[in-house]
Amino acid sequence: MSRISTSSGPGELLVELRRDTGVPLHQQLESGIRTRIRAGLLRADTVMPSTRALAQDLGLSRGVVVEAYQQLVAEGYLVSRGGGYTQVADIAVVEPSAVKPSPSGPPRIDFRYSRPDVSQFPRAAWLRSIRQVLNETPYRSLAYLDGRGTIELRTALADYLNRVRGTAARPENMLICNGFAQGSRLLLQVLAAQGYRRLAVEDPSDNDLRDVAAAAGLEAVGVPVLQSGIDVDALERSGADVVLVTAAHQFPTGAVASAETRAALVAWAARGDRLVFEDDYDAEYRYDREPIGAMQGLAPDRVAYAGTASKTLAPGLRLGWLILPARLVEPMSQAKLMDDRGSPVFDQLAFADFVARGEFDRHLRRMRPRYRLLRDTLVHRLAARLPEFEPVGVSAGLHVMALLPPDLAEEPLQAAALERGLGVYGLAPYWVSAPGPAGLVFGYGSLTPKEVVEGIDLLADVIGTLRDV
Secondary structure (H helix, E strand, C coil): CEEEEECCCCCCEEEEECCCCCCCHHHHHHHHHHHHHHCCCCCCCCECCCHHHHHHHHCCCHHHHHHHHHHHHHHCCEEEECCCEEEECHHHCCCCCCCCCCCCCCCCEECCCCCCCHHHCCHHHHHHHHHHHHHHCCHHHHCCCCCCCCHHHHHHHHHHHHHHCCCCCCHHHEEEECHHHHHHHHHHHHHHHCCCCEEEEEECCCCHHHHHHHHHCCEEEEEEEECCEECHHHHHHHCCCEEEECCCCCCCCCCCCCHHHHHHHHHHHHCCCCEEEEECCCCCCECCCCCCCCHHHCCCCCEEEEEECCCCCCHHHCCEEEECCHHHHHHHHHHHHHHHCCCCHHHHHHHHHHHHCCHHHHHHHHHHHHHHHHHHHHHHHHHHHCCCCEEECCCECCEEEEECCCCCCHHHHHHHHHHCCEECCECHHHCCCCCCCCEEEEECCCCCHHHHHHHHHHHHHHHHHHHHC
């Protein structure tokens, strides 16, 4: 069997021919092209290779290819165009079956968490940075990168984080990654290779990292969250040797780790070969006071720090960063290189220029009042229409958690709301050890104040209907 790909002339073609059968080659070629058209692999208006080029690449006489093309034109799969080229006909394409959308469609108003307002992305400022980079970046910067990322971005971020988040970052101890997802996955893999065995996570917390930990060979255990942050006494009893914390704004409860909790976490890590992994995912958005500084500044050799542009600029940028204890820099750099050879250089350099010129600060100053208005609107509307809902946590971030009254359950409420075009989301997926109190997590970052009000009013109507049943 010969399997040949050709790109002679416009278009590409992959066909399979067997010369050890009694089926004529022109029929095999017809069948191969016809099958790919029916499967939607050759789309309408695709330009086919010329008969001469295809015959040469397949080792056939041109007459065999001409005969196959003519048959497919006669059947309506191909069409001859002026100028001597052939295209796939519109009527011939049969698209492959796709996943059918949900009959109800996406929610008209969606309180899903983790969605910043990407419509406010600072395109003009970002374009200036892109132009600056394209005009001034030396060619040598386009070669393979250091596993840690470009020195320009690591330097710009170290200066920014030390100034704004109180970190003790140095460019040589930083690593650029494709968002928190890649950074956390690589870190857990490296820790597992070094002998770490148990990861403690806040209970409740985002559930994504538990599967990542299991894939890396780490056991994930839940540790309760108090109003002052993670319960360090329970952490000590858990037997964990690494703990993931969202100290500045716990997800989803909204709690802030107290000074006592932070000191206790550092002391816990110092009592053995332990590590605190600090996810500083949205600390820039604190509305009632200045945000608490990062834990990493307290103990740079015991705390690995993770930040990301996903909540501040746009998730689609896939830009994240780690500040690492010195002992983890080299293995993490090697792990990054093994994973993808480094993050895209132009994106890194553009973001470095964006941060260094103060555009990142200006964007955050512009977004804070917008998000604060959304949060205040949500809390006030809950108080007006659903006073039995109990918001918890500080005034910060892009979400509010509210506990449900005893007569309401999460799943029926979510289902009934979705039937009305409203997306609301319960706490159940975030509990680790055992189900805790029922509640909802309201993400508001991508909504307008009008949508927030309409969404809460609609939720109140849904609850009224449920209670009348």
